Amino acid sequence: MLKLRKEWKKHIQISGLIIMAIGIFIGFGNLHGWFKKADRVEFLRWVIEEPAGMPIDAPAAREFMSKFPPPKDALVNEITHVTKQTIKSVGGPPMSASINYMHRDGTRTTYVATLEQVREWASQSSYPWVAWMVTVIGFIPTLLATFLGWKES
Numbered sequence: 511m512l513k514l515r516k517e518w519k520k521h522i523q524i525s526g527l528i529i530m531a532i533g534i535f536i537g538f539g540n541l542h543g544w545f546k547k548a549d550r551v552e553f554l555r556w557v558i559e560e561p562a563g564m565p566i567d568a569p570a571a572r573e574f575m576s577k578f579p580p581p582k583d584a585l586v587n588e589i590t591h592v593t594k595q596t597i598k599s600v601g602g603p604p605m606s607a608s609i610n611y612m613h614r615d616g617t618r619t620t621y622v623a624t625l626e627q628v629r630e631w632a633s634q635s636s637y638p639w640v641a642w643m644v645t646v647i648g649f650i651p652t653l654l655a656t657f658l659g660w661k662e663s
Contacts, residue, residue: 518658519655519658519659520655522651522652522654522655523651523652523655523656525648526648526649526650526651526653526655527648527652528648529645529647529648529651530644530645530648530649530652531648532644532648533641533643533644533645533646533647533648534641534645536640536644537641537642537645539641540635540637540638540641545635545636545637546632546634546635546636547573547632547634547636549569549572549573550570550574550631550632550634551632552569552570553570553573553628553632554628554629554632556570557594557596557604557607557609557625557628558603558604558625563591563592563593563594563612564592565590565591566589566590566591566592566611571591574609574623574628575611577631578609578622578623578627579622580619580622581619581620581622583619584611584613584619585613588615589612589613589614589619590613590614591611591612592609592610592612593609593610593611593612593618594607594608594609594610595607595608595610596608596625604625606624607624607625607628608621608624608625609621609622609623609624609625609628610622
């Protein structure tokens, strides 16, 4: 009976450690951007690199519009592009940017996002809570096995 209990404790502890390792690996993937949304990354790339506006029917523009809707006074049915105004250092990347929408007649809305807001939005993981949950799930059997070990001694 005691041998069976020790075997179960060992299996529970190993299972918990494996699950926690998976949680840590997922957390590592989050930190390295493995789970970022491609449309958001594409939109950030556009803000930093592209000189022209982005058509509103582009998937990255639609993703942006869902998070940063046009201002209340904008004519939503008349919006054709996402545009930006950037401030760059000579030969360097943009230091700041103001993103807005362009109407069919060429007028622009007030700004809806800054470069920093877009960077933060683009860096968000699709599943930020998964690593935490998997690690907690792995911690529970490890803790249980530890308590069983204390009880036996």
